[in-house]
Amino acid sequence: MTESQAQERISQLTDLINHYNYQYYQNSLSEISDYEFDMLLEELIRLEAQYPQFRHPYSPTQRVGGTITKQFATVIHKYPMLSLGNTYSEADLQEFDARIKRLIGNDFEYFCELKFDGVAVSLTYKNGLLHTGATRGDGVRGDDITNNARTIRSIPLDIRTRANDIPEEFEVRGEVFMPFESFQRLNKEREDIGEALLANPRNAASGTLKMQDSGVVAKRNLDCYMYFLLGDNLPYQTHEESVKQMEKWGFHVSRTYRKCPNIDEVFQYIRDWETERFKLPLGTDGIVIKVNNFSQQEELGYTAKSPRWAIAYKYKAEASVTQLQSILYNVGRTGAVTPVAMLSPVLLAGTTVKRATLHNANEIERLGLHEGDYVFIEKGGEIIPKITGVDLSKRQPDSKVIQYLTHCPACGTQLVRQEGEAAYYCPNERSCPPQTKAKIEHFIQRRAMNIENLGPETIDQLLQKGLIRTPADLYSLQYEQLLTLERMGPKSAKNIIEGIEQSKKAPFKNVLFAIGIRFVGATVAEKLAAYFGSIEAMQQASFEELLAVPEIGERIANSIGQFFADPANKQYIEQLKQAGLQLQSDKQPVEKESTKLAGKTFVISGVFVNYERDQLRDKIEANGGRVLSGISGKLDFLLAGDKLGPSKLEKAQKLGVTILSEQEFEKML
Numbered sequence: 001m002t003e004s005q006a007q008e009r010i011s012q013l014t015d016l017i018n019h020y021n022y023q024y025y026q027n028s029l030s031e032i033s034d035y036e037f038d039m040l041l042e043e044l045i046r047l048e049a050q051y052p053q054f055r056h057p058y059s060p061t062q063r064v065g066g067t068i069t070k071q072f073a074t075v076i077h078k079y080p081m082l083s084l085g086n087t088y089s090e091a092d093l094q095e096f097d098a099r100i101k102r103l104i105g106n107d108f109e110y111f112c113e114l115k116f117d118g119v120a121v122s123l124t125y126k127n128g129l130l131h132t133g134a135t136r137g138d139g140v141r142g143d144d145i146t147n148n149a150r151t152i153r154s155i156p157l158d159i160r161t162r163a164n165d166i167p168e169e170f171e172v173r174g175e176v177f178m179p180f181e182s183f184q185r186l187n188k189e190r191e192d193i194g195e196a197l198l199a200n201p202r203n204a205a206s207g208t209l210k211m212q213d214s215g216v217v218a219k220r221n222l223d224c225y226m227y228f229l230l231g232d233n234l235p236y237q238t239h240e241e242s243v244k245q246m247e248k249w250g251f252h253v254s255r256t257y258r259k260c261p262n263i264d265e266v267f268q269y270i271r272d273w274e275t276e277r278f279k280l281p282l283g284t285d286g287i288v289i290k291v292n293n294f295s296q297q298e299e300l301g302y303t304a305k306s307p308r309w310a311i312a313y314k315y316k317a318e319a320s321v322t323q324l325q326s327i328l329y330n331v332g333r334t335g336a337v338t339p340v341a342m343l344s345p346v347l348l349a350g351t352t353v354k355r356a357t358l359h360n361a362n363e364i365e366r367l368g369l370h371e372g373d374y375v376f377i378e379k380g381g382e383i384i385p386k387i388t389g390v391d392l393s394k395r396q397p398d399s400k401v402i403q404y405l406t407h408c409p410a411c412g413t414q415l416v417r418q419e420g421e422a423a424y425y426c427p428n429e430r431s432c433p434p435q436t437k438a439k440i441e442h443f444i445q446r447r448a449m450n451i452e453n454l455g456p457e458t459i460d461q462l463l464q465k466g467l468i469r470t471p472a473d474l475y476s477l478q479y480e481q482l483l484t485l486e487r488m489g490p491k492s493a494k495n496i497i498e499g500i501e502q503s504k505k506a507p508f509k510n511v512l513f514a515i516g517i518r519f520v521g522a523t524v525a526e527k528l529a530a531y532f533g534s535i536e537a538m539q540q541a542s543f544e545e546l547l548a549v550p551e552i553g554e555r556i557a558n559s560i561g562q563f564f565a566d567p568a569n570k571q572y573i574e575q576l577k578q579a580g581l582q583l584q585s586d587k588q589p590v591e592k593e594s595t596k597l598a599g600k601t602f603v604i605s606g607v608f609v610n611y612e613r614d615q616l617r618d619k620i621e622a623n624g625g626r627v628l629s630g631i632s633g634k635l636d637f638l639l640a641g642d643k644l645g646p647s648k649l650e651k652a653q654k655l656g657v658t659i660l661s662e663q664e665f666e667k668m669l
Helices: 003-027 034-050 090-104 146-150 180-193 201-209 214-218 239-248 263-279 294-300 361-367 433-444 456-464 471-476 490-505 508-515 522-532 535-540 543-547 554-565 567-579 613-622 646-655 662-668
Strands: 074-076 110-116 119-126 129-135 141-143 169-177 223-230 258-260 284-291 310-314 318-331 336-348 351-357 374-379 386-390 601-605 637-640 658-660
Touching (some): 090 263, 090 284, 110 239, 129 146, 146 214, 169 201, 180 201, 201 214, 223 239, 263 284, 284 294, 318 351, 351 374, 351 386, 361 386, 433 456, 471 490, 508 567, 522 535, 522 613, 543 554, 543 646, 601 646, 637 662, 658 662
Parallel strands (some): 601 637, 637 658
Antiparallel strands (some): 074 141, 129 141, 169 223, 284 310, 318 336, 318 374, 374 386
């Protein structure tokens, strides 16, 4: 492909993918399949890596992330991001309404919006392109989170094709949030790899926005609702007009707003959404009421901290009292034992609640739970109700204090608690039934080996009959063995065998995730696979070499080292190898650019400004060089980024290996 052809194809793909994104997120239309979309995006990523000079500033590849931010720069807000006065009282709203009338008379109307439980952000656009994204901070200055904001697919990167009336510069404000579905999936993944669970979607969204690796942010599936348009000399007379304009430009605006001619209509809006809000895909904790007309807003003015023309009405958290029936202890794949409170059914926030989260032993101790206690349960921004306290007036005098389990509820093994962790664990990882089953369920899931038609009941039967003990045993299953299972017909058995066979084509990163090393989730597995290229290289890696991989800290490095040091795990890997699984990367050949690096060998280590490590690998190979996993006397160059492991640097210096900076490498090309 010539440079002109590459430039034309990059422009074509950029416009096409942006169009599909707009149709999906703004009009709820899927014009192509997910697979076709992913293939187009992969082609664009590959072309931009080879021809970075043709990458557009609004390229959809920015939504994939990958930029490493070592420290967030400070952004001074052009217009201060003020907070709103809050109230839980309708009487206070009557007082607010009376104060407005005293100041500007009776000829005004309100604009009401739901108050979403997320993180406030400000986005500045220049000439129709997203220029800067910032957090609220202290209202005067916030953090520059532009790279992370670009990964949120509902935030437009370029609105020039949707309008011809775009101001040269304007600002939109909104709320970044993590949808309930994404939050549940994230916590399930964290539980699966032994990570502590996140408390609620708002905290998860806030923590995600402040992550230094935008590639991780992209995988968290954040969303954003816009509710405010600002700029110099904008032609809009009312807040309603500006909201409608944001919709026309393609911004994601929640259609839950309403214009209300008087305070009685505001109260009706509040009542309408008191229970309906629980059907939304995100948490809401109240209503924002604004005087609609901008001239009247200016007339009303501001206090030192908030506008006089707006107020937030907060819903009280839904709460109830019910009896604690028992505590159920669940054992996960990593052996973590999680307590769940089983309750007498009670109606809360429009649904019948029968259980509540207890998190860990510390929470049970903090609450001081006794058997048969009547407990206060609350559902605020959280998805699952939580116990907030005990009604001591109803406690029976002879009730026993609840003591956390000392032994595994499934296999009877004594539980252990590692220093610095809140959870108790069952250490019997190979013979504890729920751990064994969970390991297999983890192995076959879609993001791992994606073996379809193997449901929980089938796995139970395979374990009970002794046909499998580890995930590797799946590859020894015979069609005839499956036919001995209850409710297993010839077609189902054939589908399972075919699914197992098909899984052998899964790429190395999926296999690495499926293997089930504690703390190694899908994102970490992808980075490890890209960095080391094979399971053998990972097994031989030192602790320092593991730490050199992006996103790998001491805890993950220790876990990987302990896993590969276990003889049983070495045998497990060997079984997978014998079964024919992909235990090394099978990358597509990189299109050659030149022979400038022919015969030269490189080791890549550290964090880089303009490249991800796999992009550097591709760049080296495209120009004739080779990338190695370890440093030796035969190595030509150590390409060193920030956070380079000290042992690797010391070894390279001792062996006389040339150490290159990112800038020096670029000059070689």
